[in-house]
Amino acid sequence: MSDQKNPYGSGTTGHVWDENLAEATNPPPKWWMIGLHASWILVLLYTIVYPSWPWFGGAFQGVLGWTSIGEYKRDLAAINEVRGKYESQLPGKSAAAILVDDELNEYVRRSAKVLFGENCAACHGSGGGGNPGYPVLADDEWLYGGEIDKIVQSISAGRQGMMPARGGAALTEAEVDELARAVAATDPTSSPLYSGKGTCFACHGPDGKGNPALGAPDLTDQIWRFGDGSVEDVRYTILHGVNDANDPGSRNAEMPSWQERLSETEIKKLAVYVHQFGGGK
Ligand code: HEC
Ligand code: HEC
CATH class of the missing domain: 1.10.760.10 (Cytochrome c-like domain)
Structure with a gap:
C-alpha cells in the first residue's frame, strides 16, 4: 500500500498490524450522520402518530387513532355503498329483467363469479367448461333449455334426467x-x-x-x-341408461337443488351468469 498520503486523518486507535496497517478514528461522513439522525427521528415520529409502544391497558394508540380494522371497515363501507345501489334493485327484478338491464347485468356478472366458483365450478368446471359426466354450461346445447327462466329452474329445483x-x-x-x-x-x-x-x-x-x-x-x-x-x-x-335405479351400472347425473342453500337473489345472479357463458337464448 502507498504511504505517501496519510490516510488516517484525525488519528488512529493506536493498534498497528503488518507494520503500517492501523485503525483510523475518522468521523463518519456527514451525509451518513444526517441519515442516521433522520431515521431515528422518523421512527420516533411514527411511534407517536401510529399505534406502537406497550401502554397502560394495552398499547399506545397513536395520536391519529388509526387502526387496521378501522381502515378495513372504511373500505368495506365504501364498497357496500357502491354495491348497495345495485343489490337493492335485485330482489324486485326477475332474472329476465336483470338480463336486459345493461348496468345491472354487468354488476351481476361480476359479483356472481365468486358464487359460481364456490358452488358450481366443482362439477361444471370454472367458466362452465364442464367436466367428464357433467354438462358444459358454456355452449349452446342445453339439456333443459337455455332460456333464462329454464336456467333459474335448473338451479333452483335441481335436475335429474332419467334414461332407463x-x-x-x-x-x-x-x-x-x-x-x-x-x-x-x-x-x-x-x-x-x-x-x-x-x-x-x-x-x-x-x-x-x-x-x-x-x-x-x-x-x-x-x-x-x-x-x-x-x-x-x-x-x-x-x-x-342414466340414473336408472334398477341398474347398478347406470350412469349418474344429478344436478342438486339450490333453493335451500342459496338465496333467491343469488340464484338469479347465477342464472344471469350462466346465461352469459355464451349459449343462453
Ligand atoms: C354435484 C355436481 C353439481 C353441482 C355442484 C352443480 N351442478 Fe349443475 N348440473 C349437474 C348435473 C349432473 C347436471 C345435469 C343433470 C341431468 O343430466 O339431468 C347439471 C345441470 C345444470 C344445468 C342445466 C344445464 C342444461 O343443459 O340444461 C344448469 C343451468 C346448471 N346445472 C347450473 C348449475 C349452477 C349455477 C350450479 C351452482 C349453483 C350448479 N349447476 C352446481 C351437476 C352439478
Ligand atoms: C325415457 C326417455 C329416454 C329414452 C326412451 C331414451 N333416452 Fe337416451 N337419454 C335420456 C335422457 C333424459 C338422457 C340424458 C340424461 C342426463 O344427462 O341426465 C339420455 C342420454 C342418452 C345418451 C347420452 C348422450 C351423451 O351426451 O353422452 C345417449 C347416447 C342416449 N341417451 C341414447 C339413447 C338411445 C340410443 C335410446 C334408444 C334405445 C335412448 N337413448 C332412449 C332419455 C331417454
Whole structure:
C-alpha cells in the first residue's frame, strides 16, 4: 500500500498490524450522520402518530387513532355503498329483467363469479367448461333449455334426467350395437331401431334432436356428456341408461337443488351468469 498520503486523518486507535496497517478514528461522513439522525427521528415520529409502544391497558394508540380494522371497515363501507345501489334493485327484478338491464347485468356478472366458483365450478368446471359426466354450461346445447327462466329452474329445483337401461326396450346385444354405431356417428335415425323397437324417439325426438322437457339431449351434435362419443361409450349408456335405479351400472347425473342453500337473489345472479357463458337464448 502507498504511504505517501496519510490516510488516517484525525488519528488512529493506536493498534498497528503488518507494520503500517492501523485503525483510523475518522468521523463518519456527514451525509451518513444526517441519515442516521433522520431515521431515528422518523421512527420516533411514527411511534407517536401510529399505534406502537406497550401502554397502560394495552398499547399506545397513536395520536391519529388509526387502526387496521378501522381502515378495513372504511373500505368495506365504501364498497357496500357502491354495491348497495345495485343489490337493492335485485330482489324486485326477475332474472329476465336483470338480463336486459345493461348496468345491472354487468354488476351481476361480476359479483356472481365468486358464487359460481364456490358452488358450481366443482362439477361444471370454472367458466362452465364442464367436466367428464357433467354438462358444459358454456355452449349452446342445453339439456333443459337455455332460456333464462329454464336456467333459474335448473338451479333452483335441481335436475335429474332419467334414461332407463336399453331405453326401456328389450333390445338384444346386436341391436344395442347397431344403435350405438348409429348414435356414435351422430346419425341415430339411420337405424330403423331408433324409431322402431328401440323407442328412443319417445325421448330424444323423432329427428334425434332431443327434448328439453325431459332433459333428453340432442344426439345429432358432436357434444357428449358421457365419454367422448365413441361406440363403446354410447353402447354403455344404452345398455345401462342414466340414473336408472334398477341398474347398478347406470350412469349418474344429478344436478342438486339450490333453493335451500342459496338465496333467491343469488340464484338469479347465477342464472344471469350462466346465461352469459355464451349459449343462453
Ligand atoms: C354435484 C355436481 C353439481 C353441482 C355442484 C352443480 N351442478 Fe349443475 N348440473 C349437474 C348435473 C349432473 C347436471 C345435469 C343433470 C341431468 O343430466 O339431468 C347439471 C345441470 C345444470 C344445468 C342445466 C344445464 C342444461 O343443459 O340444461 C344448469 C343451468 C346448471 N346445472 C347450473 C348449475 C349452477 C349455477 C350450479 C351452482 C349453483 C350448479 N349447476 C352446481 C351437476 C352439478
Ligand atoms: C325415457 C326417455 C329416454 C329414452 C326412451 C331414451 N333416452 Fe337416451 N337419454 C335420456 C335422457 C333424459 C338422457 C340424458 C340424461 C342426463 O344427462 O341426465 C339420455 C342420454 C342418452 C345418451 C347420452 C348422450 C351423451 O351426451 O353422452 C345417449 C347416447 C342416449 N341417451 C341414447 C339413447 C338411445 C340410443 C335410446 C334408444 C334405445 C335412448 N337413448 C332412449 C332419455 C331417454
